[in-house]
Amino acid sequence: MARNKQISTKPTTLLLFITVLVGVILIFKYLWASSSSTSVYTSLHYNWVRENNDLVTLNPSLFNHSTDKILELKDKKDKIPERLLSGTFADLPAPETEWEEMAPAPVPRLDGASIQINELFYVFSGYRTLDEVHSHVDVYNFTSNQWGESFATPKQMANSHLGMATDGRYIYVVSGQQGPQCRTPPVAETFVLDTQTRTWDSFPPLPEPRYAPATQVWRGRLHVMGGGKENRHTPSTDHWSIPVKNGKALEKTWRKEVPIPRGGPHRACVPAGDRLYVIGGQEGDFMPKPGSPIFKCSRRHEVVYGDVYMLDDRMEWHTMPPLPKPDSHIEASWVLLNNSIVIAGGTTEKNPVTKRMILVGELFRFDLDLKKWHVIGKLPYRVKTTQAAYWNGWFYITSGQRDKGPDNPQPKKVVADLWRTKLSL
Ligand SMILES: *[C@@H]1O[C@H](CO)[C@@H](O)[C@H](O)[C@H]1NC(C)=O
Numbered sequence: 094m095a096r097n098k099q100i101s102t103k104p105t106t107l108l109l110f111i112t113v114l115v116g117v118i119l120i121f122k123y124l125w126a127s128s129s130s131t132s133v134y135t136s137l138h139y140n141w142v143r144e145n146n147d148l149v150t151l152n153p154s155l156f157n158h159s160t161d162k163i164l165e166l167k168d169k170k171d172k173i174p175e176r177l178l179s180g181t182f183a184d185l186p187a188p189e190t191e192w193e194e195m196a197p198a199p200v201p202r203l204d205g206a207s208i209q210i211n212e213l214f215y216v217f218s219g220y221r222t223l224d225e226v227h228s229h230v231d232v233y234n235f236t237s238n239q240w241g242e243s244f245a246t247p248k249q250m251a252n253s254h255l256g257m258a259t260d261g262r263y264i265y266v267v268s269g270q271q272g273p274q275c276r277t278p279p280v281a282e283t284f285v286l287d288t289q290t291r292t293w294d295s296f297p298p299l300p301e302p303r304y305a306p307a308t309q310v311w312r313g314r315l316h317v318m319g320g321g322k323e324n325r326h327t328p329s330t331d332h333w334s335i336p337v338k339n340g341k342a343l344e345k346t347w348r349k350e351v352p353i354p355r356g357g358p359h360r361a362c363v364p365a366g367d368r369l370y371v372i373g374g375q376e377g378d379f380m381p382k383p384g385s386p387i388f389k390c391s392r393r394h395e396v397v398y399g400d401v402y403m404l405d406d407r408m409e410w411h412t413m414p415p416l417p418k419p420d421s422h423i424e425a426s427w428v429l430l431n432n433s434i435v436i437a438g439g440t441t442e443k444n445p446v447t448k449r450m451i452l453v454g455e456l457f458r459f460d461l462d463l464k465k466w467h468v469i470g471k472l473p474y475r476v477k478t479t480q481a482a483y484w485n486g487w488f489y490i491t492s493g494q495r496d497k498g499p500d501n502p503q504p505k506k507v508v509a510d511l512w513r514t515k516l517s518l
């Protein structure tokens with residue numbers, strides 16, 4: 094009896110299973126057809142990530158009017174005006190800007206880091222390609238307008254996604270990713286460079302390793318917050334600080350501070366007097382492909398945002414007006430000038446239809462007195478993780494990953510280019 098029952102129920106279960114499976118496939122197919130013209134594989138990958146990712150909460154307000162646009166387009170599903178959403182739709186009107194091309198850096202780099210100390214510009218490590226990382230510093234002199242010396246970084250130091258800040262002589266290099274592709278986990282090791290003697294020293298490691306945390310020396314302490322957690326993807330809101338003087342930590346351990354309201358890596362972190370600003374960033378990032386011995390990068394769902402937070406001297410966070418558009422990968426793409434923060438390029442929310450990445454080609458200004466954003470210029474091309482500096486009336490950018498061309502904002506070539514433009518605010 095029992096056996097009979099088993100035999101008789103099996104085909105039914107199987108049939109039900111197949112029906113459900115076919116149904117699910119049809120539904121997915123419909124969704125892909127209506128939302129994307131990219132290959133099924135890309136869409137499948139994207140949807141899978143989206144459906145399975147409970148680490149990231151979508152903030153509907155961020156999608157604001159672009160959501161309406163998607164819905165509108167879904168209605169006319171067979172006539173998606175691909176050109177309308179080619180990606181350039183994300184470009185904002187910006188004044189034409191004249192750029193002068195200078196001597197390129199000795200190497201191309203993406204996801205590097207940089208610090209300007211007076212007339213010298215220290216440009217650190219980064220990827221040359223996804224398969225090759227740098228472990229040296231190139232130095233540019235704004236007075237002679239030449240790339241001069243290069244020197245090595247310590248072996249244990251990470252190569253990309255570094256947290257970095259200076260007090261005017263010492264450069265603190267915090268945590269980050271060691272090695273190429275999407276190597277996990279990050280390292281917690283932290284180092285100090287004395288720029289006068291070109292010597293490296295060790296420093297208390299972060300309590301936990303982080304990818305691209307917001308980092309700044311502010312009111313006598315080195316602050317590190319946000320970033321990506323050990324799996325590279327999960328945004329962290331943790332915030333730590335440690336007192337520093339003359340390149341030394343004055344205490345042995347990091348202190349837990351008030352968490353940042355929103356987590357994630359690749360943000361600009363700018364000190365302005367008694368206030369500390371954290372600008373843009375993202376939740377989620379590429380992760381290593383499961384089981385890949387080389388930690389091959391595989392794309393995961395990301396939310397890029399334009400949030401701006403300000404920490405005051407009572408250690409309270411305030412929300413400031415958001416960037417003109419979501420922007421990430423700008424940790425070294427800013428300067429502070431005349432009580433304004435100037436930000437160059439970055440990467441914004443992906444194209445809602447094609448899901449392609451979209452780089453940013455504008456120059457933004459946040460006026461700290463008026464608390465107002467302006468689009469003040471256009472870069473030579475759209476570029477992310479470009480390194481910015483300002484010297485003697487000139488605004489400089491070097492390195493990063495640029496777009497495919499004026500009509501295609503997707504990321505392509507990793508560059509060594511150095512450009513400058515006259516800037517006064
Ligand atoms: C949403 O759109 C409105 C109108 O375009 C705008 O005023 C508002 O700032 C936007 N909100 C966000 C969070 O982008």
Ligand SMILES: *[C@@H]1O[C@H](CO)[C@@H](O)[C@H](O)[C@H]1NC(C)=O
Pocket residue numbers: 212213234235236237238
């Ligand atoms: C930068 O270049 C100028 C002009 O050549 C030179 O006088 C100066 O010493 C250089 N600065 C440093 C720190 O090497």
Ligand SMILES: *[C@@H]1O[C@H](CO)[C@@H](O)[C@H](O)[C@H]1NC(C)=O
Pocket residue numbers: 430431486516517518
């Ligand atoms: C800073 O602002 C002052 C006063 O508005 C102006 O005279 C000066 O040129 C500005 N400097 C720069 C570098 O923009």
